[in-house]
Amino acid sequence: MANDPLRLVVFDCDGTLVDSQHAIAHCMDHAFAAHDLDCPGLEKTRTIIGLSLPEAIRKLAAPGMLDDAVIEGVTAAYKAAFFELRQTPDFYEPLFPGVREMLAALDTRNWLLGVATGKARRGLDAVLARNELEGRFVTLQTCDNHPSKPHPSMLHAAMDETGVDAPNAVIIGDTAYDIEMGRAAGMLSIGVSWGYHDIETLNNAGAHAVIDHFDQLPGLLETMWGTGRDAA
Template sequence: MTTDPLRLVIFDCDGTLVDSQHAIAHCMDHAFAQHGLDCPGLENTRTIIGLSLPEAITKLASPARVDEDIIAAVTAAYKTAFFTLRQTPDFHEPLFPGVHEVLMEIDGRKWLSGVATGKARRGLDAVLARNELEGRFVTLQTCDNHPSKPNPAMLMAALEETGVDAPNAVIVGDTSYDIEMGRAAGMIAIGVDWGYHDVDTLHKSGAHAVISHFDELTTALDTIWEIDRDAA
């Protein structure tokens, strides 16, 4: 009798679990304007969601000449703006459909689940608390302790923390940064088509599969991992 290996499903946050694009774009425009820089707007901001804040702001500021002090100041202004926005009564950062259901299915499979995000831990904790997801993940990796995606450091830390081998782990994300990070870590990389990078970009980045709803996730993984559920 063989024992199924321990498996781990790691989710990106922004654009995968929660639809945060409008809040992020609003705060980014506010932070840029506060320091006399051209506001990037929603479409440009969507392209950098998932990166750590300093790297995201550096990309959005180009080709303007900005030094490290300006990047740090805009980063701080963004954090303050987002914290303030989060306190407003009408703040809205909704979960995408199917999040709770897919987590229950993962639990039923006795797989582990985690998060790897470009958010700071404070921001991630706020998202989890607001959406009744506290305690649902066994590993939480954020930009506080790791370099920005697509560097695989967050995923490598999650693997070490859980004891799961890379081929038995998957990153689920909406951007090329997630896919490239997963491939660099030797993990399965699943793209989602409801986020901030288009499907063609996800495939070109090396996604093993792209799904259109969370209820497709475990079936896609069964196929990739060659799990016969009927025989299980």
């Protein structure tokens, strides 16, 4: 309707839209091994997905073990490993079930869509291109220009770019970092149960709700925003 306020739905990428855990863990182990450091492995790496790369590396290493120069070296080794992995014929970083259908359902409501991710812009662009999602999002916020989650800078920028106020915006993510970022920005924060932090962690971080499948999202947002409109 003409008088309806603009609404903005911002998505995390890794663990929310795409299942990238195995690729991330592989490259993280490679980067640590390249600097003679103990490899963190999949389960430990899952806990830091969503943070910017230097912050993630600091959390994975033993306290006080890495100085800035080593962190910079591990970061560069990770980026090189991921670039190389992305060129392999069997590279696999699939969308989670229901992503395309959910985006189409939100489009019917004329809600603005965005992404806020700890990925670099080059990595996000590669994900969107591979999955033919270019042009689906009106604002793309990455770690290149912002502090790491849970700092709310990315969400503030997304709202500034779209002209949407915090009460009319929501962040959808799979980690406590996403939920905490949303709350710090004054936005609704919705967790997803299929990602890399468990439901208890999401709830403890202050999630307003947690969904088990993307087909639950449009109706939940209608309820939270009180729009009361049926799906088209």
